[in-house]
Amino acid sequence: MINERITDAVCALIRKISIRLPDDVSNGLSEMAKREDSPRAKELYGCIFDNVKKAAELNRPICQDTGALQFFLKTGTKFPYLDDAEDSVREAVRRATKEIPLRPNAVESFEERNTGDNTGTRAPWTEWEIVSGNSDLRVGVYMAGGGCSLAGRAKVLMPLEGYAGIVRFVFDTVTEWGVNACPPLIVGVGIGACAPTAAALSKKALLRPVGSFNPIAKIRETERRMKEGLDAIGIGPLGMSGKESVQCVNIECAAHHPATLAVGLSVSCWATRRGSVLIKSDLSTE
Ligand code: SF4
Structure with a gap:
């Protein structure tokens, strides 16, 4: 069943995030622009900020690519409208597509038919996390x-390839595909026992704010060194060369099997x- 208040809240969230950048991303890009010294890189950052300003004004x-919507629902076991959550989120996507508007991007596989409203089979993609004893619902999108x-990848390495194998995989993929992804990029890396775990963690890593660091020192240091190395490739803003190519590298890990080391990007x-x-x-929102 659709709960109008949940639908309203999610629709308002989609509107807000499609029109303005998150503060961490916006601040990070401003700092990166200041660090560039080539006129071309500075001009390209100028285009990005112009674009952001015009989106807010208009x-x-x-x-134009409003993407495939992916939801991360973290619900307390005591949230009273749990049964309505998924239907309400789908309805919010339909409504947001029409009202904002968003480009319809959900194409049914094999039928190759655009559904026209960004919903379809398992679309929007929704992941659930259950929190015992809590009575709130957090909807992340x-x-x-x-x-x-296009740059997304997951691969299971032999454990002897080690962390050097993970670094090679990330660098090879970003070198090959990074330019298609409208840099400067946020690079999410997931590490775990199998490809689906690593892929899911790499997506979760993208949700971590720019400027945040993994609390584990070895991982934090790897994030820092990977950013330094990826910047040195010189892809730059919008792939037109520059001092920095990535906004940050965020790594999220799960324990891996002794015989496997899976990496997702x-x-x-x-x-x-x-x-x-x-x-x-009580359906109030923050
Ligand atoms: S990759 Fe480029 S075209 Fe696609 S959503 Fe990002 S900025 Fe837009």
Whole structure:
């Protein structure tokens, strides 16, 4: 059943994130622009900020590709409207597609038919996390653009390939595909026992704010060194060369099997669109 208040809250969230950049991304890009010294890189950042400003003035999405919508629902076991959550989110997507508007990007596989409203079989993609004893619902959303999704990969390495194998995989993929993904990029890396775990963690890594660091020192240091190395490739803003190519590298890990070391890679573009809304048990929102 559709709960209008949940639908309203999620629709408002989609509107907000499709039209304005998250503060961490916007601030990070401004700092990167200041660090560039070539006129071309500076001009390209100027185009990005112009684009963002015009989107706000015209109340329109910051990119024509409004992506595939992906939801991360973190629900308390005591949230009273749990039965309505999924239907309400789907309805919010339909409504947002029409009202904002968003480009319809859901094409049914094999039929190759665009559904016209960004919903379809398992679309929007929804992941659930259950929190015992809690009575709130947090709805997180990420809009995955086509260009940046092209770089997504997951692979299971032999454990002897080690962390050097993970670094090689990430660098090879970003070198080959990073330019298609409208840099500067957010690079999400997932590590775990199998490909689906690593892929899911790499997407989760994209949701971590720019400027945040993994609390584990070895992982934090790897994030820092990978950013340094990827910047040195010189892809630059919009792939036209520059001092920095990535906004950050975020790594999320799960324990792996002794015989496997799986790595997943997800990439997000300069127009990273993500955010969340907290819906409380009385349906008030934050
Ligand atoms: S990669 Fe990002 S900025 Fe580029 S077209 Fe796709 S959504 Fe837009």
